[in-house]
Structures are given as structure tokens and as C-alpha cells.
Amino acid sequence: MNRKILIVTGDGGESYETLYAVHRFQEEGDIAVIAAPSKRRLNLVMHDFEPGWDTYVERPGYCLDAHLTIEDAVVDEYEAILLLGGRAPEYLRNHAPLLEVVREFDRQGKWIFAICHGIQILVTAGLAKNRKLTAYEHVRAEIEMGGGTYCTQQAVRDQNIITGQTWQSHPEFYREVFACLNEAELVEK
Numbered sequence: 001m002n003r004k005i006l007i008v009t010g011d012g013g014e015s016y017e018t019l020y021a022v023h024r025f026q027e028e029g030d031i032a033v034i035a036a037p038s039k040r041r042l043n044l045v046m047h048d049f050e051p052g053w054d055t056y057v058e059r060p061g062y063c064l065d066a067h068l069t070i071e072d073a074v075v076d077e078y079e080a081i082l083l084l085g086g087r088a089p090e091y092l093r094n095h096a097p098l099l100e101v102v103r104e105f106d107r108q109g110k111w112i113f114a115i116c117h118g119i120q121i122l123v124t125a126g127l128a129k130n131r132k133l134t135a136y137e138h139v140r141a142e143i144e145m146g147g148g149t150y151c152t153q154q155a156v157r158d159q160n161i162i163t164g165q166t167w168q169s170h171p172e173f174y175r176e177v178f179a180c181l182n183e184a185e186l187v188e189k
Helices: 015-027 096-107 116-124 137-145 167-188
Strands: 004-008 031-036 041-048 057-065 080-083 111-115 155-158 161-164
Touching: 004 015, 015 031, 015 041, 015 057, 015 167, 080 096, 080 116, 096 111, 096 116, 111 116, 111 167, 116 137, 116 161, 155 167, 161 167
Parallel strands: 004 031, 004 080, 080 111, 111 161
Antiparallel strands: 041 057, 155 161
16 A cells, blocks of 8 residues: 555553554555654553552553654655554643644644544644544543543544544554545545
């Protein structure tokens, strides 16, 4: 396919979400490009639930190199952007260049994919208003404060935005992601 997909994460990004995304796009013949605040080796993490804990626990995950900085990303070169979860979105949502990149994807009507806490970036970019979105359940209040409607489905499509709840939603989320990418490709031909 050779579509270029911009994948955004940083230190504290969810390891499984990141590697699954990269491998899934590569499996389809797409080019997965990792963007982060700086071009270097990123420290990813694993989040999971343990008995006796009220929230998830965090453990060190795999490391992965960022191919470019967010500031160096040129929206015109990509078919879509994917905003991953983990802890990284809590600081990435304050990164002004990233917010502008996400808004530009939306202005151009390009695909915007977000999963788990990655939806926090969408909300901060102002893209939740009047949209139906899903996310990790504790991001619900942010979606609603941003003017969006929280949905409980594993994956939700609203116009050019597709959201997924957590890495456990990968089957539903990526079925929707590739259905939309393939649909767009057929329209272009």
C-alpha cells in the first residue's frame, strides 16, 4: 500500500499499543513513522491491572526510536495520524506543535486515529466538540468537558476520527482503521 502513517508517542507511551501499531501498519505494506518531541530512543511502558489496585500499574516496556520530531512532521506527507495512549499524552497534550499538527490533519479532512489516553490530545486540540468518541473510561470526563459524547463501544468512528478504548480494543479499532484507509484508497482510484 505504501501509505505513510504518522504515529505519535513519547516517553511513557504504551509499549504494546506502539509496537502493535507499527507492526500492523507494516503488515499492510504501509510506512509507520514514529514522531515524538525529540528524535531519540523512547522509553515505553506497560500498563495493566493487578488485583488489589484501584488503577493500573506501570512497568518499563520496550524502547523504540523516534524517526523524527513532531515539529518536523509535514502533514501533506501522511494519510493519517495515530495518537497512542499510555502516560505520554498527559504531557504531549501540552505540546503546541503537536496540537497544530493534529488540527491540520482535521482541516485537511485526513484520518485521525486515537486510542486510550491518546484521546486527551484530541480534546486539548479542540476536536472533541460535537463528536462521539471512546477512550479509556477515566478519560470520559475530559471528552464531555471538551463538548464530546463519550461512547462505550470498543471503537467509534465519527467522520474522519476513529477512537478506541484501550489496547484490549485493538481488534475492533484496527478493523475500523483499515476499513477507512482502504475505503479512502478505493475512492482515490
